[in-house]
Amino acid sequence: MGGNRDLCPVPGLYFHIPFCHKACTYCDFHFSTSLRTKEPVLAAMRKELTTRIGELQGHALASIYFGGGTPSLLSPQELGGLMNDARLLSPLALDAEITLEANPDDITSEKLAAWRSIGITRVSLGIQSFREERLRWMNRSHTATQSHRAIELVANAGLRSWTIDLIYGLPGMALAEWDEQLSIALGHGMPHLSAYCLTVEKRTALHKQVSTGRISLPNDGQQAEQFQHLIQRMEQAGLVQYEISNFGREGHFAKHNTSYWQGVPYLGIGPSAHSFNGVQRRWNVANNVRYADGVEQGTMYWEEETLTxxxxxxxxxxxxxxxxxxxxxxxxxxxxxxxxxxxxxxxxxxxxxxxxxxxxxxxxxxxxxxxxxxxxxxxxxx
Ligand code: SF4
Known part of the structure; x- marks a missing residue:
């Protein structure tokens, strides 16, 4: 078992990149498929970081996480700008984990080299499924062929770690399909997996399909069976379940996410990003224009609450x-x-x-x- 070795006692920094190529059927995160606001949002994020970095009280950063949205659709120069600012404004722990969420269709060996050169140590690939028909139903922007190629490139890019996301509990999914998905993933030798059961969130295309009866999801018993199978397959393969949905080999547990689960403070920058300082929780407006205008004009672009x-x-x-x-x-x-x-x-x-x-x-x-x-x-x- 992993023991306490991967516990993270120092704060993390999160950048929310609110842009995606397409809207996935099930997704209720904040993103826009139009890049019209990209320049002002990125400028506002750099300004927000400068304004708020003092909230970390000079602590070195243990982790930086580029999430979204789809951070991999930014250019290496745009990502590098945010990284440079973070480095200039805050000390970075020597072994800091710097993760970039990426979609398989954005992966090239040139981009991977550029990401490494700006300091990215870990890539999180949104695979979700290796079946073409599933990816089409999810309205993902990538194909299964691109997934295989992306994984091979990421695995051989010399990163400190990498991970993939998969989804189970899909409409009509049988245990055999889930088993096949896990076998394919393990065949790629991934050191870390995040596996989520499909959930129906309001204001998504999935919600509409379920509420109109066009599709139905596996029942609780079937979902539990797929979850147990996941645990079993990962255990057999030597990946430790260090969180309900997260499995990793020794030395590959995600520091950034672990710090959330341990109640460690973090600073969230960008539209819809959340922050926590140990006592107060704060969340930025989930609207690109209102966020950029708010930062620019110095007006309220967030809400906050003090936890009892x-x-x-x-x-x-x-x-x-x-x-x-x-x-x-x-x-x-x-x-x-x-x-x-x-x-x-x-x-x-x-x-x-x-x-x-x-x-x-x-x-x-x-x-x-x-x-x-x-x-x-x-x-x-x-
Ligand atoms: S790529 Fe990720 S953030 Fe964007 S719509 Fe799909 S699931 Fe949501």
Whole structure:
């Protein structure tokens, strides 16, 4: 098992690049398929970073993450501009992890070399499926052939690490198809995998298809079976499930995402980006024009809330329980222990929770019910 070696105690920086080639059927992230606002948004992001870097209080950055949206559609010069600013404004840990999310159709060996030269250490490839008909249904901008080629290029680019995303629980997906997808992925020798069950978000094309009855998704039992199969295949292949949806070989756990799950502060730059300083949560407006204008004119382009003690505890439980390290009980306090004694005992008896070294952890069985167990442990809102 991975132990605590990959835990990340220092803050991270997130850049949200709000542009995509196409709108994927299931996606509710903030993005635009028009590049019309690219210049003002990037200029505003550089200004926002300069204005807000003090919030990190001089701590060295453990990780930088370019997410979105599709960061790989920016030119290396545009990405390099953001990287240079980050480097000039903040010290960077020696072993900082710098991740770029990329779509397979954007990958070339020239781009990979350019990304490495600006400091990218890790590429996260949005593969989702290796089947052409699935990619067409998802309205992805890439083909399966491009995925295979992109993975080969990324694997041989000399990066410190790389990862792919896959989706299960697709309409009509049988276990055999999911097994085939995992075999193909493992055949490429990836050191890290993020695998997500398809979820129906409002205001997506998928929501419309499901609500009008045009498609139906696998039921809970089938989804659980695919999840268990995923766990089994990854375990056999030597990838550790260090978070419910994330599997990695030793030394390849994602530092940036792990810091979110551990409640470490992070600074989020760009439209819709979230930030957390340990006490307050802040989120930028999910609109490119309003964001760029707000930054430029110095008007409010964000909302924020101060978390209550109980909200902070609930977040630690929700995110911590999903990880290999679980959640440390002592910092949750006496009130949490008293309020949840009976609930914890019940889940211990059901073999869905365990207590080890002062930490509360999900068992293999409990991983199927992570969200329900976490919400049963929630402290009441004030
Ligand atoms: S590429 Fe990613 S962010 Fe863009 S629409 Fe598709 S899933 Fe959403």
């Amino acid at each position: 003690e109980n909200q902070r505890i609930n977040e630690r439980v929700l995110t911590g329980l999903r990880t290999l390290w679980g959640v440390e009980l002592a910092p949750l306090g006496e009130a949490f222990r008293k309020a949840n004694q009976a609930v914890i005992q019940r889940y211990l008896a059901l073999d869905e929770l365990e207590v080890r070294d002062g930490r509360l952890l999900l068992t293999q069985k409990g991983k199927n019910f992570a969200d329900r167990i976490a919400s049963d442990l929630f402290m009441p809102a004030p």
